[in-house]
Every structure is written in structure tokens, then in C-alpha cells.
Amino acid sequence: MIDTVAIEAALQARLAELENHMARLQGDLRAPLDADYAEQANEIEDKDALAGIEGAHRAEAMQIRAALGRIAAGKYGICRICGCEIPERRLAALPTATLCIACVVN
Numbered sequence: 001m002i003d004t005v006a007i008e009a010a011l012q013a014r015l016a017e018l019e020n021h022m023a024r025l026q027g028d029l030r031a032p033l034d035a036d037y038a039e040q041a042n043e044i045e046d047k048d049a050l051a052g053i054e055g056a057h058r059a060e061a062m063q064i065r066a067a068l069g070r071i072a073a074g075k076y077g078i079c080r081i082c083g084c085e086i087p088e089r090r091l092a093a094l095p096t097a098t099l100c101i102a103c104v105v106n
């Protein structure tokens, strides 16, 4: 049996961290551009990079919320394709995993 209590706590902590960082990124993304054109080019480049990070965070947060949902539903750690129990070692490395290794490879 998987210790979902510890995993849930870790996922919640990571989610809080992501939400915190996303809120800061959104603040930076909304900041008005500098009056200087050369400076604006740099800022736009920075904002593109920040938007990329924000997108990655958003995707990770979505996977974490889905994993928390599976924990709540008692379906955590069950492979989405074959229905087997995903080995604890795999979940420790990737707590949001929805597939066992065999199903990922196939």
C-alpha cells in the first residue's frame, strides 16, 4: 500500500510553491514596458522567457491537481492503461505518474 499521506503533503507543498511563483511571474509579465526602445526589446525577450516558465508551471500544477484528485478518489498509483499498481519507486521519482513503466514504453 502506498503512503499517500506523505505524497499528498509533498504535492500540496509543490503546488503552493508553483502557485506562489506563478503569481510573481504574472506580476512581472504585467509590468509596463520601459520607455526606452532598446530596453523594451530586452524586456520583451524576458517576458517571453517568463511566459514559457509560467506555461511549464501551469502544466505541472495541473498534473499535481489531477494527482491530488486521484488520491482523494482512492485511485492514486493505479496505471491508467493496464490498471496495475504503479511501483512505489516510480511514484517516488514522479509522483504525478499515471502510467506504469511497461505502459509508458509500449
Ligand SMILES: [Zn+2]
Pocket (backbone or CB within 6 Å): 079, 080, 081, 082, 083, 084, 099, 100, 101, 102, 103
Ligand atoms: Zn500499466
